[in-house]
Amino acid sequence: MKFAKHAGMLSNAIKALGLSLALIAITATVQAAAPAAATMEQAAPAAEAAAAPVEAVVGAPAVAAPAEAAAAAPAGSYKRMKPTEGVGMPVDGRLGLQDQYSSLGEYGLWIHDAILMPIITVISLFVLSLLLWVIVRFNRRRNPVASRTSHNTLIEVAWTLVPVLILVGIAVPSIDLLAKQLKPAPDKALTVKVSGNQWFWTYSYPDNGEFEVVSYMLNLPGYPEINPGKRLVGSDLSDGPGQFEVDNRLVLPVGEPIRLQITAADVIHSFAVPSLWFKLDAVPGRINEKVLTIDKPGVYYGQCSELCGPKHAFMPIAIEALPRDKFNAWVLTQAGGKIDGEEEAAEPAAAAPVAAAASAAAPAPAAAGAAPAVPAE
Secondary structure, three states, rough: OOHHHHHHHHHHHHHHHHHHHHHHHHHHHHHHHHHHHHHHHHHHHHHHHHHHHHHHHHHHHHHHHOOOHHHHHOOOOOOOOOOOOOOOOOOOOOOOOOOOOOOHHHHHHHHHHHHHHHHHHHHHHHHHHHHHHHHHOOOOOOOOOOOOOOOOOHHHHHHHHHHHHHHHHHHHHHHHHHHHOOOOOOOOOOEEEEEEEEEEEEEEEHOOOOEEEEEEEOOOOOOOOOOOOEEEOOOOOOOOOOOEEEEEEEEOOOOOOOOEEEEEOOOOEEEEEEHHOOOEEOOOOOEEEEEEEEOEEEEEEEEEEEOOOOOOHHHHEEEEEEEEHHHHHHHHHHOOOOOHHHHHHHHHHHHHHHHHHHHHHHHHHHHHOOOOOOOOO
């Protein structure tokens, strides 16, 4: 009887223990499921808030514009331009000025060809004819008794008044050209700083990430090495004429005014590109500024035009003028390069999705606070 009683008590204890373990397992499962459900409920508004700025970005043209600009000018689309023979460079045996590829250059070339050269030609022929007339008419055989005339009012007035009128006629277009050359650049014009060194050029782009390009003349085949470590001219298909081509060109956009700030690090140099009607001295400790607008894509060559030391003749200038999209692509190939004005345009566009995210996320705490847990009575 006692054995049966103890066996029943042991059986009841085992059942109670099993029931307790089952209740503990169920409780743990419920507690684990409750935070997961809460997390999913909290994640839903966040996912909706994240989706809102995405939709805003897709629908807002202000945000899409920088992306389209970046797609239009990929970093890998730049290719070094090959110069055109006879364009932007001197031509063997040619007389006169080089063809001009800027509006100021065309105006200056017109003044030279249509005003100065005709006036000089007429004056030279007139003086030559006077000399020939005097030789023939007033020689000793034709005029054995020399004239004693000392004054002629008409001639004296004429040779005073005519030169004055000629100088006035030259001065009017010349002063107009000078005023146009000294006109300051627009506020948002691209700024490029040019520095002359013995004996190379340095080009800085403060509007495009402050990167810097150093430009050396390429070495000439069959001649002593001018710049150690630089390749020979002609080793690349895009190279121009010898003693003009450089390893790194000054790359500029076409069709827009460019503010060139020119200085020097050691002695006086001069930045001169004849086919662009541009020449400005580079003086140490001083910044000279001038506007350059290039009308046609191409490669334009010049040289330092101020005696600056023994390698003065080996200090060429090569400007590569590109359309704006290709210029942007070249900028993006430079270390730290960025497209000028892109950050300012991107700031309001970047603010739109941030504001949308903030407005979408704002109702989530309010909804959580509007439905507090009601304690069981």
